[in-house]
Amino acid sequence: MVGITTGMAFLTGLGLPEILLWVLAFAVVFGILTKLSIFKGRAPAALISIAVGFLVLLAVPAALITVIASMSTGMLAVGIGFLVLLALIEISNTKSIIKLRTPEGEKTEKVHPFQNHGTVMAILLIAITGAIFYLSGGWALIGFGALPAIGAGTWLLVIVGAAVLWMLSEAK
Amino acid sequence: MNLRKFASMIGFLLAVTPAFAYNPIEELIINLRAIGFQLVLLWLLTLAVVYGILSHLELPKSITARGVISIVAAFMVLLAAAGTQAANFISNLTTSSVLVAFGLIIAMIFLEITGTKVSGEHIFAKHPRFFGAAILILAILIFIGAGGLTLLNIPIFVLSDPLIAIIFFLLIMVASIWIMVKESDKK
Numbered sequence: 001m002v003g004i005t006t007g008m009a010f011l012t013g014l015g016l017p018e019i020l021l022w023v024l025a026f027a028v029v030f031g032i033l034t035k036l037s038i039f040k041g042r043a044p045a046a047l048i049s050i051a052v053g054f055l056v057l058l059a060v061p062a063a064l065i066t067v068i069a070s071m072s073t074g075m076l077a078v079g080i081g082f083l084v085l086l087a088l089i090e091i092s093n094t095k096s097i098i099k100l101r102t103p104e105g106e107k108t109e110k111v112h113p114f115q116n117h118g119t120v121m122a123i124l125l126i127a128i129t130g131a132i133f134y135l136s137g138g139w140a141l142i143g144f145g146a147l148p149a150i151g152a153g154t155w156l157l158v159i160v161g162a163a164v165l166w167m168l169s170e171a172k
Numbered sequence: 173m174n175l176r177k178f179a180s181m182i183g184f185l186l187a188v189t190p191a192f193a194y195n196p197i198e199e200l201i202i203n204l205r206a207i208g209f210q211l212v213l214l215w216l217l218t219l220a221v222v223y224g225i226l227s228h229l230e231l232p233k234s235i236t237a238r239g240v241i242s243i244v245a246a247f248m249v250l251l252a253a254a255g256t257q258a259a260n261f262i263s264n265l266t267t268s269s270v271l272v273a274f275g276l277i278i279a280m281i282f283l284e285i286t287g288t289k290v291s292g293e294h295i296f297a298k299h300p301r302f303f304g305a306a307i308l309i310l311a312i313l314i315f316i317g318a319g320g321l322t323l324l325n326i327p328i329f330v331l332s333d334p335l336i337a338i339i340f341f342l343l344i345m346v347a348s349i350w351i352m353v354k355e356s357d358k359k
Contacts, residue, residue, distance in 0.1 A: 003178065015197025025270045032273065044224030051217040052266045058205050058213070059263040061198075068274060075278045082285050118290035122283060126295075129279040138275060142268035143317020154337040161344035168351045 017065045018057060024068065026053040063141055070136035078128055089113065210259040211250060217262065218246040257323055264318035272310060 030049035039045055056064065089112070096116035100107045114121050133139065223242035232238055249258065283295065290298045321327075 013195055015195050015200075018197040018201065024274070025266070028270050028273045028277075029266075038228065039224035040227050044220045044227070047220035048217060048224070051213045051220065052270070054204075054213050055210065055217075055263045055266045056270055057201055058210055059267040061201060064267060064271065067271065071274065071278060075281065078282065079285055082282065086286065112287065114286050114288050118288050118295065121286060121288040122290065122295035125282040125286065125288060126279055129275060129282060132278065133275045138271050142271060142314055143264070143319070144313070151333045154333055154340065157337050157340055157344075161340060164344060165347055165351070168348055 017069075018061055021061055021065055021068070022053045022057050025056040026050065029053070060141070063137070067137045067141050071132055071138065074132035074136060078132065208256075210263060211256065214259040214262060215246045215250050218249045219243060222246065257319075261319050261323050265314065265320070268314045268318055272314060 026049045029052045030045055033039065033045035033048060034042065094113060095110035096113045097108050098111055098116055100109055219242045222245045223238060226232065226238040226241060232241070252258065288295065296303050315321075
């Protein structure tokens, strides 16, 4: 354990996080450009990716490394949590029953609970990702210090507005 | 024997770590920033983008002409009055974009781990308009956050509490009038 910790400190001292940041920026940009096929051939995409890699490195490397490291840790924690949840669901053999309409009539089928409530799960997962992004300091790093502070007066207005809209829609 | 090798490796690492305490890569980045390497990258980026687009369109048939146009365009951007400002803006923009792309990759990983599908389709494929609009809003926010408005000489406005209240009030007014007009049309 001490050996690994010392080794990691040594690699950090050498500047491994900066190298990893360059590689990550290069890989993300090159991957996106190759997928989109904007340019003919790979040379312009590679050149742009190299330039972007260095531009990212020259911007705010320390802050960006901290945010990406924090996001990766968050992803790992949540990912393990979901794996445990999936394992428990599989062990308990929990299934959702859905009704399917076929030419022969209605049929029931057992599916995975996440498949039955796909939209809810997707919203939840995207919200979790957003929370990880915000809490890791990503929101601040992309140029927004914090969400605008909303005072009590505005909240009151929001509630009154929501009530008015609700009443109007009820009257319909 | 293995234990001895392991111990000597740890000893070496312990001995050598203070020597590398100044972080040579960080030092290199600071030096590159000091000599204005960002401008070189801006030149390189402009060259690659212009050359790539011209090659994609096959606009001048001659490859040499494409190359010359790209080099001239790259130097023009560099020689512009806001060259340094543009380099900083692109640096901020790329940093934010990479960060957001990393966030989206995390969301995709979560969706894949859990096998979440809506009617057998991926959520992004199921609601392309919604996610397209969300990504467009995100891109605009990134552009503003990176200082794009300053570069285009557009005055920046701050979303203060009273401003949010007014915007919300106007939205409620519009929604109420729309509901009432819709109601009277039905009658």
